[in-house]
Amino acid sequence: MMTDLLLKNVRPLGGQATDLLIRDGLIAGIGSELTAPDATPAEDGHGAILWPGLIDAHTHLDKTTWGMPWHENDREAVLRSRIDFERENRLTLDIDPHRQSLRHAIGLVAHGATHIRSHVDIDTTHGLRMMEGVQQTREKLAGIVDIQMVAFPQSGVMVMPGTVELLDEALSNGCEVLGGIDPCGIDRDPKGQLDALFVLADRHGCDVDIHLHEAGELGAFTMELIFERVRVHGMQGRFAISHAFALGMNDHARVGRLIDEIAALDIAILTTGAPSAAVPSVKQLLAAGVRVGAGCDGIRDTWGPWGQPDMIDRATVIGMKNGFRSDRDLRLALEIVSQGGADVMRLDGYGAAIGCKADFTLLDGETVAHAVVNRAPRPLVVKGGKVVARGGACVVDMP
Ligand SMILES: [Zn+2]
Structure with missing residues (x-):
């Protein structure tokens, strides 16, 4: 199911901190002045790096x-x-x-x-x-x-x-x-x-x-x-x-x-x-x-x-x-x-740009290189706009 989400304070590809709006499972907006309908669920990225899944x-x-x-x-x-x-x-x-x-x-x-x-x-x-x-x-x-x-x-x-x-x-x-x-x-x-x-x-x-x-x-x-x-x-x-x-x-x-x-x-x-x-x-x-x-x-x-x-x-x-x-x-x-x-x-719609599918992970690190060697738990993983893992744990329990 494709969902909406307002993700605040993330750094796409390790760049400047910004917000991300997801609509119908796609990245619909990137910027600090985004407006979303009141019912849109929101998450705070706490400045983490946003990287494609x-x-x-x-x-x-x-x-x-x-x-x-x-x-x-x-x-x-x-x-x-x-x-x-x-x-x-x-x-x-x-x-x-x-x-x-x-x-x-x-x-x-x-x-x-x-x-x-x-x-x-x-x-x-x-x-x-x-x-x-x-x-x-x-x-x-x-x-x-x-x-x-x-x-x-x-x-x-x-x-x-x-x-x-x-x-x-x-x-x-x-x-x-x-x-x-x-x-x-x-x-x-x-x-x-x-x-x-x-x-x-x-x-x-x-x-x-x-x-x-x-x-x-x-x-x-x-x-x-x-x-x-x-x-x-x-x-x-x-x-x-x-x-x-x-x-x-x-x-x-x-x-x-x-x-x-x-x-x-x-x-x-x-x-x-x-x-x-x-x-x-x-x-x-x-x-x-x-x-x-x-x-x-x-x-x-x-x-x-x-x-x-x-x-x-x-x-x-x-x-x-x-x-x-x-x-x-x-x-x-x-x-x-x-x-x-x-x-x-050959995946369609893959990436962190507007129009791409909202399939991404947040990475904990000062820079991209730091995040790679850091190997810290992933703060948030999103698939089709839906949170599928948080703090290193998947929303589906291990059997
Ligand atoms: Zn093999």
């Missing part, structure tokens, strides 16, 4: 163990083993996709997120169960946060016969975006997986967002196979590569050529600033005109203990990984976890 553009709402008893992790850090452990133990560990995705999403909202792109595992063991759980969460949180779902073949595509059919079904029943994973490293059949994905994307007219952990020359090779197909299928502007670790390799000339192609085909890159891997330089990508968004990825799940449902926390990780220190760079880190995600997801 944070965007977790790469997460896995169906995986977290947040709020559950501590999960002891004694597994080796090998991709295939972690994938198999999770799939085989989801039920015995009681990682209920609805309850857990609700906890994760509520945490993100409490920390200022207004939009989420979540990959949901689609595999031959659990079918569409994870998608259905996250779908229930999406319905429960309608009007609180927008959740987009990616049909994600976590366990592989060609190595798990029956997965292509399940992805097809997921795209017909709730997922808006098609995922993929390491066509060489996981499937050992890059042509098989990529051809199957592009056929599905054609059939459903959907965007693709592929996990590409493949590093170095192997990842570069997979990227080239993707470029060929984006061209042939006319998927320019509709393809995203998550992680893209190959762009973190030391061969700068090679990386430069890959980035030129990525920019030319308008492929988006999603980064998590993974501390354990070589990651793309976000500045190099932005300088080339590439759309760059970010996400928390999995948080506190069977893969690992790290992470918070907080995009400012993620901006910190990305900032540290990219060697950011200056105030300007800290602001850039914040832009990547907000406008960057909107660019990748």
